[in-house]
Amino acid sequence: MDPAELLAAYEQMAVIRRTEKAAHDLFLQGLVKGTTHLAAGHEAIAVGASAALRPDDYVFATYRGHHHAMARGATPEECLAELMSRATGLCKAKGGSMHLTKAATGMLGSYAIVGAHLPMAAGAAWSARLRGTDQIAVAFFGDGATNIGAFHEALNLAAVWKLPVLFVCENNLYMEYTPIADVTAVPRPAADRAPAYGIPGEVVDGNDVVAVQEAVARLAGRARAGDGPALLEAETYRHFGHSRADPATYRPAEEVERWLKRDPLDLARGRLVEMGMPEAVVGEADDRATVAVRKAVEAAKAGPAPDPREALTDVWADGGAAWRT
Amino acid sequence: MADVISYREAVAEGIAREMRRDPTVVCLGEDIGEAGGVFKTTVGLRKEFGPERVWDTPISEQAIVGAAMGAAMTGMRPVAEIMFSDFLACCWDYLANEIPKVRYMTGGQVTVPLVVRTANGGGLGFGAQHSQATENWAFTIPGLKIAAPATPADVIGMMAAAIRSDDPVVFFEHKGLLATKGAPPPPDHVVELGRAAVVREGADVTLVALASMVPVALKAAEFLSGEGIEAEVVDLRCLVPLDMSTVLASLGRTSRLVTVEENPYQGGWGATVVSVVADEGFALLDAPVRRVAGECVPLPFADALEEEVIPTVDKVVAAVRGLAAY
Numbered sequence: 001m002d003p004a005e006l007l008a009a010y011e012q013m014a015v016i017r018r019t020e021k022a023a024h025d026l027f028l029q030g031l032v033k034g035t036t037h038l039a040a041g042h043e044a045i046a047v048g049a050s051a052a053l054r055p056d057d058y059v060f061a062t063y064r065g066h067h068h069a070m071a072r073g074a075t076p077e078e079c080l081a082e083l084m085s086r087a088t089g090l091c092k093a094k095g096g097s098m099h100l101t102k103a104a105t106g107m108l109g110s111y112a113i114v115g116a117h118l119p120m121a122a123g124a125a126w127s128a129r130l131r132g133t134d135q136i137a138v139a140f141f142g143d144g145a146t147n148i149g150a151f152h153e154a155l156n157l158a159a160v161w162k163l164p165v166l167f168v169c170e171n172n173l174y175m176e177y178t179p180i181a182d183v184t185a186v187p188r189p190a191a192d193r194a195p196a197y198g199i200p201g202e203v204v205d206g207n208d209v210v211a212v213q214e215a216v217a218r219l220a221g222r223a224r225a226g227d228g229p230a231l232l233e234a235e236t237y238r239h240f241g242h243s244r245a246d247p248a249t250y251r252p253a254e255e256v257e258r259w260l261k262r263d264p265l266d267l268a269r270g271r272l273v274e275m276g277m278p279e280a281v282v283g284e285a286d287d288r289a290t291v292a293v294r295k296a297v298e299a300a301k302a303g304p305a306p307d308p309r310e311a312l313t314d315v316w317a318d319g320g321a322a323w324r325t
Numbered sequence: 326m327a328d329v330i331s332y333r334e335a336v337a338e339g340i341a342r343e344m345r346r347d348p349t350v351v352c353l354g355e356d357i358g359e360a361g362g363v364f365k366t367t368v369g370l371r372k373e374f375g376p377e378r379v380w381d382t383p384i385s386e387q388a389i390v391g392a393a394m395g396a397a398m399t400g401m402r403p404v405a406e407i408m409f410s411d412f413l414a415c416c417w418d419y420l421a422n423e424i425p426k427v428r429y430m431t432g433g434q435v436t437v438p439l440v441v442r443t444a445n446g447g448g449l450g451f452g453a454q455h456s457q458a459t460e461n462w463a464f465t466i467p468g469l470k471i472a473a474p475a476t477p478a479d480v481i482g483m484m485a486a487a488i489r490s491d492d493p494v495v496f497f498e499h500k501g502l503l504a505t506k507g508a509p510p511p512p513d514h515v516v517e518l519g520r521a522a523v524v525r526e527g528a529d530v531t532l533v534a535l536a537s538m539v540p541v542a543l544k545a546a547e548f549l550s551g552e553g554i555e556a557e558v559v560d561l562r563c564l565v566p567l568d569m570s571t572v573l574a575s576l577g578r579t580s581r582l583v584t585v586e587e588n589p590y591q592g593g594w595g596a597t598v599v600s601v602v603a604d605e606g607f608a609l610l611d612a613p614v615r616r617v618a619g620e621c622v623p624l625p626f627a628d629a630l631e632e633e634v635i636p637t638v639d640k641v642v643a644a645v646r647g648l649a650a651y
């Protein structure tokens with residue numbers, strides 16, 4: 001990344017961080033229903049990966065997917081409006097926090113069943129190959145997903161069919177509340193499994209946006225060239241608990257402190273300054289992000305509630321929901 | 326083309342017709358390529374269309390249906406085979422949580438035009454884990470269309486409609502019907518999903534049946550005719566969309582209703598048919614409704630035991646006699 005690209009990535013991470021903070025505040029105010037799974041701390045993975053992808057590549061994410069949706073073109077306003085059950089939401093308020101999708105920019109969905117989307121990403125990659133394009137597909141998932149059958153089925157299928165798909169594990173050390181190390185037979189839940197499928201398995205610092213961008217660019221290039229899938233394990237940490245208002249007291253204080261010192265925004269800022277970017281210029285990016293998200297919150301709040309009749313649309317491709325004649 | 330075609334051959338013929346007209350149609354499944362499928366329902370496809378359109382998969386039901394879904398979301402029309410319908414349970418997440426919901430929860434952004442084909446039902450002595458009639462599993466989930474043809478012509482016509490559909494379709498091919506034969510339909514034969522067929526006319530009672538139960542109902546009707554009872558037989562052909570207008574219209578002529586289901590009585594589709602009739606067509610009835618359905622047990626192995634569990638011509642005849650006398 002050159003300094004301008006890194007500054008853009010930094011600003012995008014700042015927007016995502018502030019949007020997530022807003023989502024959390026709105027949740028505590030009772031304006032966001034259900035639950036949220038905040039990705040604060042994981043921003044460098046979504047932003048770094050997106051910087052390495054083409055706009056026509058496909059992305060599949062999990063319920064912890066606000067960062068991916070925004071990195072792939074969903075606006076903070078669309079996302080917040082969705083969380084606040086507004087008709088102006090990204091999915092017309094039918095998806096919610098766990099299902100942010102923006103198909104028009106290749107963000108083909110956030111899936112709340114752990115691991116379910118890995119075979120779908122393989123299928124999208126298969127489709128790209130069948131249609132003769134050089135698009136690739138990327139599935140982002142948590143460390144917990146590596147113990148699900150669909151993970152293993154998808155890896156094997158992608159490997160034997162040599163599909164242009166990238167499996168990116170966001171290893172934040174925990175499933176919900178259980179450390180992944182307590183329930184997994186190998187130390188690297190993703191990368192250590194790659195050899196079993198005969199594909200590359202790499203580990204990257206998931207808090208370093210530049211490192212992620214470089215790793216994804218390399219593996220994506222390989223996939224695009226027809227050399228098949230790869231598994232990338234990005235080490236990271238979530239700043240908040242698993243979901244809602246989980247205070248995450250199950251995590252040792254010393255561990256939390258160590259990881260918060262490695263905040264992906266701080267790391268990017270440090271790199272920018274090292275590259276000679278004036279602090280003031282970085283500060284302006286922060287200010288733009290703050291203003292953009294403040295405006296997005298206001299606009300999302302002002303959005304109308306959905307028409308209740310919308311509940312009976314979009315089951316079928318004709319737009320309706322009729323199951324009988 | 327020959328002047329008869331088997332139900333088994335009709336499956337491959339139906340798929341082939343669509344693959345010829347639409348290059349985005351691709352097939353995937355276990356043993357479907359060179360081997361032509363364990364039921365020989367995909368014979369010839371690999372030879373005609375090659376390995377880039379007919380893909381053998383590992384034994385990975387989740388990957389098969391999940392990959393079909395990803396491909397369907399991105400411009401293809403995949404036809405995925407799940408060898409026995411019992412194995413749908415191995416990829417149930419995709420049928421229950423992913424495929425039928427993605428359009429809805431994305432607010433209409435994503436369509437999933439795929440077909441999941443599977444060999445359904447009992448009668449062949451395959452035992453409890455290879456014999457179930459599972460169309461009811463799918464019937465509980467809003468967002469899946471469900472086709473279950475009973476004749477070779479319908480297999481071809483409904484396969485065309487299923488593959489052309491922009492909605493996901495689960496296509497149940499009945500194992501007990503694979504060897505049956507019928508006239509091959511003309512080119513470009515399409516049977517719109519959600520259109521039931523009145524396959525025998527009669528004024529005394531309506532028998533509503535699906536798939537393998539259609540010939541059972543027809544045989545029962547022939548037998549009853551000898552006793553002076555004329556049964557009208559409705560082949561539903563699809564569970565979603567469910568053609569209740571044809572059922573209600575038939576009831577308007579006969580005023581008596583019997584559903585004939587292979588699946589267990591508990592949770593069977595007949596319960597839904599009957600409940601719509603009770604709700605909207607009560608005044609059409611001159612007698613109670615009857616459901617002839619499978620017993621609520623796992624399918625046993627021995628012929629004599631299987632016959633005890635699955636509806637037979639005799640059981641249908643007995644149910645109709647009781648009603649006619651009412």
Ligand SMILES: Cc1ncc(C[n+]2csc(CCOP(=O)(O)OP(=O)(O)O)c2C)c(N)n1
Pocket residue numbers: 064112113114141142143144145146170172174175176242
């Ligand atoms: C199949 C399935 N099992 C359980 C759950 C409940 N659940 C939701 S999130 C989660 C933890 C997943 O952890 P991980 O994959 O590491 O992702 P992270 O939340 O850390 O991003 C669990 C168990 C689920 N959604 N789906």
